[in-house]
Amino acid sequence: MSTVRCVLILCSGHLILAITMYHLCLQACEQKKRGLNKTLNWTNLSLGPTIFRSPESVEMDEIMAAMVLTSLSCSPVVQSPPQTDQCGGGELSDSGSSGYWSWDHGNVSPAPSPSVTEADSSPDEGLPMEMEQSDELNAKRPKSSFRGVYKCLWPNCGKVLTSSVGIKRHIRVLHLGGSEQSHREEDFYYTKISCEAVDTSATQSPPRSNSSSGPGHSKPSTLSQSAPSSFWQIHSEHLYQVCSSFIIFLRWMPFLSQTSHFLQIMPLDKPRCRSVSVGEQWLQQNRLQPVSASPSRTHCSFRKGRSEAKKCRKVYGVERKDQWCTACRWKKACQRFPD
């Protein structure tokens, strides 16, 4: 009974996320298309009224809990669309029709499109605890005395290991295709689970980030729900699962701080448990400054402000237009004096 309910909630949670992501992508594309703003402005993306802004926070609470549970148990079967064609690459990389004046597209999303058929179940060296789909609600409790475990977020792989190096290796070898010294790509495919039981929030053992994972917010007591982007932390894994390439795509986006805004918009209930994708921690520490809590109207779009470099127009003047580079003559981006 409860299991069934939980599963349902899980599904709905993922569905909601999927829809949300889709929604956001669409809007992003729309913005770009409409030329409302030459750069994507995540702050303006509105989540459908049905989703996160909904007043039924009780539902959200349940979903949150369910999501957290997911991270502790098996990962649900979410066939993330192989290419997420709607959003991401297609629109942002300028459809490549002209190719000449476009952005230099290319490795916008090096996401290793997760093969759905991938089956794990290979005996990994790590800790033997292998969560099974069957009765996770009860099964997972006993082992929870660990300070932190690392869970693989790859679809259909719920591998749980105790060491970060172990999980990284697991991901690199099994999912990322062995070699590929991808720059810390593995970080995005596992999460650190630093609390054990949902309902023991009161007597929580110190999360105590051990070893490599960024100490970030290692608050010993009840959850740092003050964290600027806790939503992101809570959901990162699921975002990945829903639209895996999207996170990668976010990583490469030049306007990452916008992303943080957009993530902050979403209201959140106090999380009972943190499961932070280590990759996100890393991302936050490296890319996102604390983001003073006022996104306000400071509309700091990342449109390339006019560069100092003088272009043909300024150099030669309008009267000697024939000396301009062709691009300048066509009112395109200058080639002779590129940025």
Added chain:
DNA sequence: CATGCCGGGTG
């Protein structure tokens, strides 16, 4: 206002 250039034309 001047400048840079994106997006969308036209031949």
Added chain:
DNA sequence: CACCCGGCATG
């Protein structure tokens, strides 16, 4: 494609 230009963003 080459070529042009409206219109927007920015300084």
